[in-house]
Amino acid sequence: MGNLMKKWNQLSLVTQIAIGLIIGIVLAIGIPETAKPITILGSLFVGALKSIAPVLVLFLVMSAIAQHKRGHQTNMKSIIVLYLIGTFLAGLVAVIASFLFPVSLTLASGAENLTPPGGVVEVIRSLLLNLVDNPVKALLNANYIGILSWAVLLGFALRTAPESTKTMLSNFSDAVSTIVQWVIKFAPLGIMGLVFDSIATNGLSSLLDYGKLLVVLIGCMVFVALVVNPIIVFIMIRQNPFPLVFKCLKESGITAFFTRSSAANIPVNMTLCEKLGLDKDSYSVSIPLGATINMAGAAVTISVLALAAVHTLDIQVDIGTAFILSILSAVCACGASGVAGGSLLLIPLACSLFGISNDTAMQVVGVGFIIGVLQDSFETAINSSTDVLFTAAAEFAQWRKEGKKIVIKK
Structure with missing residues (x-):
C-alpha cells in the first residue's frame, strides 16, 4: 500500500485527475446505482473550494497591497484591457458563427419562475452595489466584487501599519494558501465524483435534440480558446503562445470544466500563477477579478442563444x-456571476434588443438549462483558464520589454 501511494504521489496532478476522470466515467456507465455514494466526493471538493476561495482572496489581496513597495511594477491595466478585449471578441465570434450556421430551437419551458435582470443598467447597478456590500455578507455570499473592494481598501489602510502587523497578514495569507494546496490534492477524487454524478444523473441522451446548437456553442468556445486567445497572447509576448495556452487549459480548464464555477476555481488558478512564476501583487487581484468580469464563454452563450431565438x-x-449584440453580450457577460449557470439569466437582456418578449426569452433560458451539463462546463473552462492566460500574457509582455527570457514552467 505504501509503494502504491508513493507511485501515486509521483504522478502529476493532471495525470491523477485524468485517472479519476476515467474511473468516474467507467463507474457511471457500469454500476451507476452501486457507486452512487461517490457523488459526495464531488460535492465535498467543490464545497471546500468555494468555502476557502473568499477567505483566500481577502487575505491575499489585503496582504499584497499592504506590503506593496512604491515603484513596484504591476500589470493590472494591461490585464483588465485584455479581459475586456477577449470578452468582446468572443461575443463577436459567436455572432458571426450564428449567422454562418443559423440554429432554430424547439423552445423549452422550466425557467418560468426565474427572474432575469430588467436591463443593462440594472446589471451595472447590481455590480456597483456589490462593491459596497457589507464585508461579512460579501464573504458569506462569495461576492468577489465586494470582497475585492474591501480587501483593497483595507490593504491601502494597512500600508502604514507596523511591520509586525504586515507579517501577521502575510502569515495568514500563507496559511490559507497552504489549506488550498491541501484541498487541491483531493482534486482527483473530487473530479471522479463530479463526472460520475454528471453522467449518471443527466446522461447524454437528453442533449441529442440540441446537437446543432451545442456544436455551434462549443465550436465557438473552442475557436476562441485555440485561435482568438493565442493571437491575443502572441501580440503581447511575440513568441509561440500555445505552450502557455495549453498549460492554462490543462491545469485550470480541466478542473473548471467539472466544478462549473469560476469562483471555485480561483484557488486552482492562484496555484497555477505561482507555478508560472507570476507576480503575487498582480495575480492576487487579477484572478478573483477575472472570475467576475472575464467572461468570454458567457459572451458566447448569450450571443448564440439570443440569435437562436432570433432565427x-x-x-x-x-x-x-x-455588432451591437457583440457589445451588449460582453457587457452582460461581465455581470454574469461566477457560479454554474450564471450567464443564462442574462439571455433575456440580449433578446430584448430584438423585441423578443420575456416569456419567449425565458423559454430559451430553459433550453440553456437542458444543455447546461455541457454548455456550462465548456463555458467555465474557457472563462477560468483565460484568467490565468491573460494575467500571464500581461506579465510576460513586461518581461519581454525588460529583456527577460520567458520560460513556461512545467
Whole structure:
C-alpha cells in the first residue's frame, strides 16, 4: 500500500485527475446505482473550494497591497484591457458563427419562475452595489466584487501599519494558501465524483435534440480558446503562445470544466500563477477579478442563444444590430456571476434588443438549462483558464520589454 501511494504521489496532478476522470466515467456507465455514494466526493471538493476561495482572496489581496513597495511594477491595466478585449471578441465570434450556421430551437419551458435582470443598467447597478456590500455578507455570499473592494481598501489602510502587523497578514495569507494546496490534492477524487454524478444523473441522451446548437456553442468556445486567445497572447509576448495556452487549459480548464464555477476555481488558478512564476501583487487581484468580469464563454452563450431565438422567430437582423449584440453580450457577460449557470439569466437582456418578449426569452433560458451539463462546463473552462492566460500574457509582455527570457514552467 505504501509503494502504491508513493507511485501515486509521483504522478502529476493532471495525470491523477485524468485517472479519476476515467474511473468516474467507467463507474457511471457500469454500476451507476452501486457507486452512487461517490457523488459526495464531488460535492465535498467543490464545497471546500468555494468555502476557502473568499477567505483566500481577502487575505491575499489585503496582504499584497499592504506590503506593496512604491515603484513596484504591476500589470493590472494591461490585464483588465485584455479581459475586456477577449470578452468582446468572443461575443463577436459567436455572432458571426450564428449567422454562418443559423440554429432554430424547439423552445423549452422550466425557467418560468426565474427572474432575469430588467436591463443593462440594472446589471451595472447590481455590480456597483456589490462593491459596497457589507464585508461579512460579501464573504458569506462569495461576492468577489465586494470582497475585492474591501480587501483593497483595507490593504491601502494597512500600508502604514507596523511591520509586525504586515507579517501577521502575510502569515495568514500563507496559511490559507497552504489549506488550498491541501484541498487541491483531493482534486482527483473530487473530479471522479463530479463526472460520475454528471453522467449518471443527466446522461447524454437528453442533449441529442440540441446537437446543432451545442456544436455551434462549443465550436465557438473552442475557436476562441485555440485561435482568438493565442493571437491575443502572441501580440503581447511575440513568441509561440500555445505552450502557455495549453498549460492554462490543462491545469485550470480541466478542473473548471467539472466544478462549473469560476469562483471555485480561483484557488486552482492562484496555484497555477505561482507555478508560472507570476507576480503575487498582480495575480492576487487579477484572478478573483477575472472570475467576475472575464467572461468570454458567457459572451458566447448569450450571443448564440439570443440569435437562436432570433432565427427561431424568423426575425431579420442587420449588421449594425449584430455588432451591437457583440457589445451588449460582453457587457452582460461581465455581470454574469461566477457560479454554474450564471450567464443564462442574462439571455433575456440580449433578446430584448430584438423585441423578443420575456416569456419567449425565458423559454430559451430553459433550453440553456437542458444543455447546461455541457454548455456550462465548456463555458467555465474557457472563462477560468483565460484568467490565468491573460494575467500571464500581461506579465510576460513586461518581461519581454525588460529583456527577460520567458520560460513556461512545467
